Amino acid sequence: MAERAAVSRESPGRGRAVPAVVLATVVAVAAVGVAAVVRHSSDARDPHATAEPSVHTAKVIRRDLSDSQTVVGQLGFGPVKELKGAGTGTLTKLPPDGTTTGRGRALYRVDDKPVPVFYGDTPFFRDLKKVGVIGNDVTVLRNNLAALGYDVGDEGAVRRSAGQAPVQGSTLTPSLVAALKQWQQDVGLKPTGELKVGDGVVLPGPVRVSGVKAQIGDPVAEDILGxxxxxxxxxxxxxxxxxxxxxxxxxxxxxLPGRNVPGTVSGISGTEQDASSQPPAGDDSTSKIDVTVLPKRASDVANLDEGDVPVEFVSEIHKNVLTVPIGALLALSGGGFALQRPGGELVRVQTGMFATGLVEISGKGLTEGLDVVVAS
Known part of the structure; x- marks a missing residue:
């Protein structure tokens, strides 16, 4: 199985200069290597010379290298979004903190009538009561009633005049109105077949209530909860x-503590952190953008306390490449790099990706398993 190494963001990539500390190391190794070759030649002439200590070597290994960055994130429930009520009436019941919403279930009550949850991306911004009306809000109604098991019928043909711009969304059909009436009766609402603004609340999906702002007795058209x-x-x-x-x-x-688990990037905020959170002038810090990450298995973090979690992002992978420790590189006086064999022979190489302690190499005469000298 290919070995995978995380790349330091300060390490040079393909075609970039090697850091000074690496150059210092490899130049020192070059000097040691040359001295070793000279001593070897001298020893060949003097049978009484004492044996030199054995050099440190490593093998050229074929593996995968990955260019990655590790950033510390915060485990929690993510940023808080605000929900504002719509329509008219008085709040008569509110959900407790920690409540998880469900499609078709009431989130709160207005004038003692339930206000159920629908999932979608368009709020109910107008009363839906006229058959034939078209829009994305109708699509939200149609999709949710269908998901709840109601027969919403066929979509229905949309008639438009010649040259008329296309209208996005579904059509309010008689079948959809009939499904709406049945749903209203089932949830305890008057089966009018009309959906007024405020009769339902549209959310992007299942959410968790985090901080109720309103109080019972407040008008519904205010900030209700986070x-x-x-x-x-x-x-x-x-x-x-x-x-x-x-x-x-x-x-x-x-x-995670004691183990690594897979996750997925679920979203990236569209704007940088606001100016009030930016570093003062002269600070070399950069502005930040929040990236939301989900564990592949929710159970991996379900019992963990909120806190710091390092996250590794992999931006590039070089698969099945030849690699050696960075300390095996020798800086050549005419430019470029070489590897030194235990016998003193130099093998010129081209460098690729630099990983933590490793470098990708290529060149004539390089094979997997080749022994090369490494700085001790």
Whole structure:
């Protein structure tokens, strides 16, 4: 199985200069290597010379190298979003903190009537009562009633005048109105077949109530509560200059106490942290963008306390390449690098990706298992 190594972000990549500390090391090794060759020649002429200590060697190994960065994130339920009520009426019941929403279940009550939850991306911004009306809000109603098991019928043809711009969304059909009436009766609402603003609350998906702001007796058209993700996530602040290498859906590794577990990037915030959180002038820190990460198995973090979790993002992988320890590189006087064989022979190499303590190499005469001298 190929070995995988995490890359330091300060290590040079393909075509970049090697850090000064590495150059100092490899130049020192070159001097030692040359001295070893000279001593070897001298010893060949003097049979009474004492034996030199054996040199440190390593083998050229074929493996996978990955270019990655590890950033410490915060385990919790993610950023809090605010829910504002709509329509008219008075709040008569509110959910307790920690409540998890469910499609079709009431989140709160207004004038003692339940206000159920629908999932979607468009709120009910108008009364839906006229057959034939088209829009994304109708799509939300249609999709949710269908998901709850109601017969919403066929979509229905949409008639448009010649040259008329297309209208997005579904059509309110007689079958959809009939399904709405049946649903209203089942949840304890008057089966009018009309859905008024405020009769339902649209959320992006299942959420967890985090902080109720309103009080019983308040008007509904106010800030009602905050909500977060229903399960624990890791929020990772990534340098704005580096976030472009991270894509939603890509795999990551969560470094939990005593073990590593897989995760996935679920989202990237669209804006940088606001100016009030930016470092003062002269600070070499960069602005941050929050990246939300989900564990592949929610159970991996379900029993962990909220706190720091290192997350490894892999941006590039070089598979099945030849590698040696960085300490095996020798800086050549004319430029470039070489490896030294135990007998003193130098083998010129091209360097590729630098990983933690390792470097990708290529060149004529290189084979897996080749022994090379390494700085002690």
């Amino acid at each position: 909500y977060v993700a229903p399960k624990k996530v890791i929020t990772v602040p990534v340098d704005a200059q580096q976030v472009s290498a991270i894509k939603p859906g890509e795999p990551v590794t969560l470094m």
